[in-house]
Amino acid sequence: MQAIAGPFLLYLGDKTNPLDIKTSRGLALFRPGECVGELSLGGGLSLGLPQMDPAQAAAAGARTLVLGIATSGGRLEETMIATILAALDAGLDVASGLHQHLADDPRIRERAAATGGRLIDIRIAAKGLAVGNGKPRAGNRLLTVGTDCAVGKMFTSLHLTQALNAKGMSARFRATGQTGVMIAGEGVVIDSVIADFISGAAEALSPAREDEVWDVIEGQGSLFNPSFAGVSLGLLHGAQPRALVLCHDPSRPHMRGLPHFPVPDLKACLEENLRCARLTSPDVAAVGVSINGSQMAPDEVANLCARIEDDLGLPCVDPVITGMEPIVERIAQLP
Numbered sequence: 001m002q003a004i005a006g007p008f009l010l011y012l013g014d015k016t017n018p019l020d021i022k023t024s025r026g027l028a029l030f031r032p033g034e035c036v037g038e039l040s041l042g043g044g045l046s047l048g049l050p051q052m053d054p055a056q057a058a059a060a061g062a063r064t065l066v067l068g069i070a071t072s073g074g075r076l077e078e079t080m081i082a083t084i085l086a087a088l089d090a091g092l093d094v095a096s097g098l099h100q101h102l103a104d105d106p107r108i109r110e111r112a113a114a115t116g117g118r119l120i121d122i123r124i125a126a127k128g129l130a131v132g133n134g135k136p137r138a139g140n141r142l143l144t145v146g147t148d149c150a151v152g153k154m155f156t157s158l159h160l161t162q163a164l165n166a167k168g169m170s171a172r173f174r175a176t177g178q179t180g181v182m183i184a185g186e187g188v189v190i191d192s193v194i195a196d197f198i199s200g201a202a203e204a205l206s207p208a209r210e211d212e213v214w215d216v217i218e219g220q221g222s223l224f225n226p227s228f229a230g231v232s233l234g235l236l237h238g239a240q241p242r243a244l245v246l247c248h249d250p251s252r253p254h255m256r257g258l259p260h261f262p263v264p265d266l267k268a269c270l271e272e273n274l275r276c277a278r279l280t281s282p283d284v285a286a287v288g289v290s291i292n293g294s295q296m297a298p299d300e301v302a303n304l305c306a307r308i309e310d311d312l313g314l315p316c317v318d319p320v321i322t323g324m325e326p327i328v329e330r331i332a333q334l335p
Contacts, residue, residue: 002120004095004182005134006034008066009057011083014041015069019256021045021132022064023029023097023179024068030158030183036060044138054087064120066182067096074099074123085111093118097178097189122178123192132199134280137208140332142287143241145273146217147264148256149228151249153219155181156290157317160245163214163324169332171214174205175234180218182321189233190220198231212261214331217241223272224264225255234275238245240280243287243331246270250304267312285334288327293318 008031010024018025019324028035037052037060054065065087071077076098084094084102096102100319102119103109112119142155142160157173157180164171168184173180176189193201195274206215217239221228248266270286277284289308297319305316315326 002118003185004066004120005063005093006031007036007060007062008034008064009052009054009062009087009092010035010038010047011065011067011080012038012040012044012047013069013077013079013090014044016043018045019176020049020070021068022070023039023182026114026154026183027066028066036062039065042077045077051205054083054090054092054145058090058092063093064093064095067094068100068179068182071098071272076100076102076105080122081105081107084108087110088115088117091115091117091302093120095120095122096180098121099123099180122181124198125192125194126188126201126204129193129197129204130200131196132203132234134199134237134240137240139206139242140214141206141217141239141241142243142245143217143235143239143277144245144247144290145232145269146219146222146223146247147266147269148225148249148252149220150256151152151252151305152247152290152292152319155292156245156247157216157218158183159319160290160324160327161214163328163330164214164216167328167332169214169328170212171216174215174217176202176205176218176220187218190235195234197263198234199238202235203240206239222255222269223276224262224269225258226261227258236273236277237280239277241277241284242281243285243334244270244273244277245287245327246273246289247292248289250293251292265272266308270312280317286312287330287334288314289316290324290327291316291318293321
């Protein structure tokens with residue numbers, strides 16, 4: 001993957017669902033010093049950054065327009081094209097985490113060639129990946145898993161990495177999604193990997209190590225989501241985790257985009273993830289639950305965490321509201 005040059009202009013478009021601007025939001029939260037402005041269209045969401053067009057952003061020091069949104073099918077939308085061309089004309093690079101690559105559109109390809117601007121696609125499979133082999137390997141690895149997709153696995157992984165380091169337990173974030181890769185500057189976008197190589201990609205992302213450093217691996221999808229269970233299982237086997245953290249959005253009435261599929265029971269979901277992980281990591285342990293309480297009042301979060309702790313016998317946190325300390329303490333107690 002080409003390095004993305006900061007500072008960034010974050011493209012939000014006309015999106016009204018907060019989940020659709022997850023990439024831009026992640027950069028604004030975890031690389032705030034490199035986000036000089038946002039570009040939203042009429043009626044769209046805002047991250048509270050200065051509103052800028054590409055020329056204004058370039059004048060303010062931006063070097064890259066980041067298309068930090070999700071679109072239907074991961075395709076470039078026609079409303080994006082004029083902004084991308086204007087960014088190239090302003091001397092900016094353009095970075096995208098969409099499935100459709102920027103150069104697939106001839107207008108973008110030709111304008112980039114004329115201006116010398118770089119087109120950086122995050123969703124490009126790493127070369128030279130091998131299939132997973134499941135051989136036991138040394139090291140401390142933690143994988144975040146979820147009751148559904150987009151429930152906070154990346155946010156939990158990033159906050160947990162920060163909390164472990166603050167506690168003096170060295171940790172590094174291992175990104176497996178386009179947002180995480182943009183934040184970390186490295187990683188493997190696992191949904192760009194051919195299915196046979198998913199577990200091998202996870203093995204390559206978190207190789208054996210003999211020190212005490214924790215590799216905190218960003219999970220994807222959910223074993224209980226029929227659309228994305230395959231990538232979840234591949235990560236479970238390839239990560240060979242010593243520990244799991246279950247992530248959950250309590251405000252969700254059903255699996256995202258699948259109203260005919262209910263959100264699974266937390267205990268059943270955790271037990272299934274542990275069962276599947278034991279294929280390559282027989283001694284794997286659950287160390288906590290992380291909820292996304294952004295749609296709840298603080299006292300509701302506290303009450304829900306207490307109930308989950310009683311039900312599962314594990315610490316339950318909201319990374320933003322309560323912090324990660326209880327889970328860090330549980331990790332420190334692992335044999």
